[in-house]
Amino acid sequence: MEYNYDDVGVESLNDETPQLCQILYSDEYKRLMGTLLAMMKKKEYSERALALVERGIEKLASHYTLWNYRYNIVVNLKKSLIEELDWCETIALENEKNYQIWNYRQMIIEKIIESQAYPAHREYPVMNAMLEEDLKNHHVWLYRKWLVERFELYQDAKEIEFVNKCIEIDIRNNSAWTHRFFLMSNGNPIFQEEVQYVKEKIGQIPQNPSSWNYLLGLYKHYHQPIEQLEPFCLELADIKADKIKCSYALEMLARIYQPAKAVEVYKSLQHYDPIRTNYWNYKITSLSSTL
Amino acid sequence: MVDLAAHNLRPTPTDGFPSPTSDLQIQTENILKARHPSIPSDSGTSGVLQRNSHLQFLLRNLIQGFPARYTSQDASQPWLIFWTLQGFSVLGVSLDERNKKRAVETLLGLQHPQGGFCGGPGQAPHLLPTYAAICAFAIAGGTGEDGGWEKIDREGMYNFFMSLKQPDGSFLVSYDAEVDVRGIYCLLAAATLLNIVTPELVAGTPEFLASCQTYEGGFGSASFPGWALNDDPTPGEPLIDPTSLRPSLGEAHGGYTFCAFASWVLLLPYINNYPTYRPSYPKPSINMKSLLRWLTLMQGTEIELGGFKGRTNKLVDGCYSWWVGGAVGIVEGLLASDGKQSSHVPKAEAEKNEPEEAWDDVDDSLYNRQALQEYILYAGQHPAGGLVDKPPKNADAYHTLYDLSGLSAAQHRVIPNESRKKELLACWTEEELSKDKIEPLRQELFAFALSWLEEEGTSKFTGSNRVNATHPLFNLTVTHSEAMMAHFYNRKVPSRYKASK
Incomplete structure (x- = not known):
């Protein structure tokens, strides 16, 4: 439907006085955003405002004030919140790096929950479509964590299945490992199974910081002694035979051996991971200060 | 070969x-x-800093404006100004008076009538552009009629900050928006520069920041508020129980890690000098070892x-x-x-220069x-x-x-x-410190922030x-940080050049 906005007026974006760092907007953008700012000022909550906000957000999804405005219009006009989520989906797919969409989606879902149940699984298609584009999309993974927390999906079979699949697709996807840690550390304690799982993954690909950080994280979270990992690490970093498949195994050994026996291992790390020579040096210095 | x-x-x-x-x-x-x-x-480029072409790039953006593709930054206008002005500062170039005046006018046009700064004129105030605007003011503004510092609405900004505060010690980045440690950094840097930090503003914030550290050592963007809520809240104190484990939300990330960690460090004078809000609560802490490893x-x-x-x-x-x-x-x-x-x-003096x-x-x-x-x-x-x-x-x-x-x-x-810090602490008299019970906090914040100086002979x-060197907590030169803080804390700062040994 075509609406008329002739009565609204157009606010000037920024070009009245000589400005620094001015953005050279197109005339079309100036007219669109200028009209929106004018309507916002008058707090106009109407169908025509909704239609124009849609165009505004399509032009610039990071315009946080427009999202606020849209929310107020939707609530005031009592629009269908489910339809709002569907609309939001199309915007998300076109704006991979956007912050506002996901917060807006949460607000709409919270609003829905005030009066009716909302099935969390309804959120999977949009997240999957987004992750298909970029398996490490930070915003989507954040949103997924919110969803898990909000709907208590820590033990949900689909969730763990999903994360398994992501790691299968890309064993180096740290976002997937982080999500796995999030599920495991807040759900049922299953320390032994997880250690087994991550050891297998490290066995496949030793030089993977994501899996090593996960392993170390598990031991810390469950307060387990890392000394248990010595034989496992020695398989990947046989210090005596100088057969080093993996610098992270060496680092873990240094951790296990500190203080006294760690010096040699840190020296070896200076050879196998030379960009961090200063850091390994610092580790050696801190060892001697605690001796 | x-x-x-x-x-x-x-x-x-x-x-x-x-x-x-x-x-x-x-x-x-x-x-x-x-x-x-x-x-x-x-x-x-054979490893030579192409100073002139970068200055031309900055100058073009400053004067001619940003090409239309920067319309994507329409809700981040103070950032365009800050990135450009601070770029000049790092390259050792200062603006002429006319451009400084124009920068101040542009920035004032981005201040919200109720306090805080907006991404663009007519937009809502937001923590991120607020930091960018205040830092840009530190570079281009000053105390005089055209300097604009007196026109920053500090009271309005404080109220804006307080209105974003959440029960778990965190802050929304804007009304009805997300919680995110980038916003907290922006708030704390601006509040420190403008002398509007109070115990009330930051109560619970260190605990929140600590809860954002992930198992990898770096920080994520936030943590879940629900986990931290106290069953037995006392009126007037944050609702959180800092002893409860809050799951950090998100993956360790360089931007969030800088923001959370720099926030933490800006708050050290508060963390070290203020008791936790219940005697039974432990001092909040972060794991520096795992942070350094991750970094x-x-x-x-x-x-x-x-x-x-x-x-x-x-x-x-x-x-x-x-x-x-x-x-x-x-x-x-x-x-x-x-x-x-x-x-x-x-190094030896002769070698140094x-x-x-x-x-x-x-x-x-x-x-x-x-x-x-x-x-x-x-x-x-x-x-x-x-x-x-x-x-x-x-x-x-x-x-x-x-x-x-x-x-x-x-x-x-x-x-x-350390010797600089002593000099800065001495900018307060005993009488001034006893006049107002939060004056000692102001003194510590001021002295700590401005004690960061370049160590001679180590560049x-x-x-x-x-x-140029830049202040690690603000990303402003020490000179700009010092001038702005001296003004808003109403102190005469002793010259740095005789102080540094």
């Missing part, structure tokens, strides 16, 4: 098991390898020219030179002031700051001016500043100076590549 092995340009091993991450990694390594200082290149692990290897990544198993990007490299600098500062890392031995053509071998910083500089100089510079994420990307205002700030952090060691750069 260049001996690759000698330069250790080994590709990151795939262990015979490629994946999307390693495919992308290899592509990037091949691009970067071609820029390595040891590889002869005809396109390259140093973000440095790419030699084949990546020693640039920094923003997340585990992601690609290097010039902007993390500041967010991650700069954060290592903050760790170094804290270690130095704890006496845990030996101070650098200053002579730039060297080659790197000397001594580098006792915690990461490889020579390699990081090489990343920025060999891979970060766009031939047409401005700096980039990585080749073959285009230059933009954001990367130009954060590559330059990262270069600065890699060149200069800016750390707390590291080659040829004509020196850029």
Whole structure:
């Protein structure tokens, strides 16, 4: 439907006085955003405002004030919140790096929950479509964590299945490992199974910081002694035979051996991971200060 | 023939098991390898900072404006100003009076009538543009009629900040918006510069920040509020029980890590001097060891020219030179002031002012700051001016500043100076301190923030590549930070030049 906005007026974006760092907007953008700012000022909550906000957000999804405005219009006009989520989906797919969409989606879902149940699984298609584009999309993974927390999906079979699949697709996807840690550390304690799982993954690909950080994280979270990992690490970093498949195994050994026996291992790390020579040096210095 | 092995340009091993991450990694390594200082290149910048072309880039943006593709920054206008002005500062260029005046007028047009700064005129106030605007004021503004500092509505800003405060000690970035440690950093940096920090404003915030540290050691964007809520709240205190474990939300990330950690450090005077809000609650703490480990692990290897990544198993990007490299600098500062890392031995006076053509071998910083500089100089510079994420990307205002700030952090060691801190503390009389019960907090915040000074004789750069030092907690020069804080804390700051020993 075509609406008329002739009565609204157009606010000037920024070009009245000589400005620094001015953005050279197109005339079309100036007219669109200028009209929106004018309507916002008058707090106009109407169908025509909704239609124009849609165009505004399509032009610039990071315009946080427009999202606020849209929310107020939707609530005031009592629009269908489910339809709002569907609309939001199309915007998300076109704006991979956007912050506002996901917060807006949460607000709409919270609003829905005030009066009716909302099935969390309804959120999977949009997240999957987004992750298909970029398996490490930070915003989507954040949103997924919110969803898990909000709907208590820590033990949900689909969730763990999903994360398994992501790691299968890309064993180096740290976002997937982080999500796995999030599920495991807040759900049922299953320390032994997880250690087994991550050891297998490290066995496949030793030089993977994501899996090593996960392993170390598990031991810390469950307060387990890392000394248990010595034989496992020695398989990947046989210090005596100088057969080093993996610098992270060496680092873990240094951790296990500190203080006294760690010096040699840190020296070896200076050879196998030379960009961090200063850091390994610092580790050696801190060892001697605690001796 | 260049001996690759000698330069250790080994590709990151795939262990015979490629994946999307390693495919992308290899592509990037091949691009970067071609820029390595040891590889002869005809396109390259030969490791010389192209000062003039970067200044031209900044000047064009400042005066002629940003091309239409920057319409994407329509809700971040104060950032465009800050990135540009601070770029000039790092390159050692100050604005003329006329442009300063125009900058101040532009910034004042972005102030919201109820306090705080907006992404653009007519937009809602937001924490992120508020930081950018205040820092831009520190560079271009001043105390006089045209200086604009007196026109910053500090009371309105304080009320705006308080209206965003959440029961768990965090802050929304704007009304009806998300919680995110970037916003908290922006709030704390602005509040510290403007002298509007109160115990009420920051109660519970250190605990919140600590809860954002992830199992990897870096920080995520937030944590869940629901877990922290106290069953038995006392009126007037934050609702959180800091002893409860709050799951951190998100993956350790360079930008969030800088923001959370710099926030934490800005709050140290509060954390150290104020009791927890219940005697039974432990002092909040963060794990510095795992933080430092994560930060140093973000440095790419030699084949990546020693640039920094923003997340585990992601690609290097010039902007993390500041967010991650700069954060290592903050760790170094804290270690130095704890006496845990030996101070650098200053070079002989004569040697100090002579730039060297080659790197000397001594580098006792915690990461490889020579390699990081090489990343920025060999891979970060766009031939047409401005700096980039990585080749073959285009230059933009954001990367130009954060590559330059990262270069600065890699060149200069800016750390707390104890004798300077004593001088700054002495800017208060006993009478002033007893007049108001939060005056001692103001004094500590002021003295601590401004005690960060460049350690003499420790800068590291080659040829004509020196850029200005920048304050690790604000990303402003020490001079700009000092002038603004002196004004808003109403102190006469003793000259730095006789103080530093």
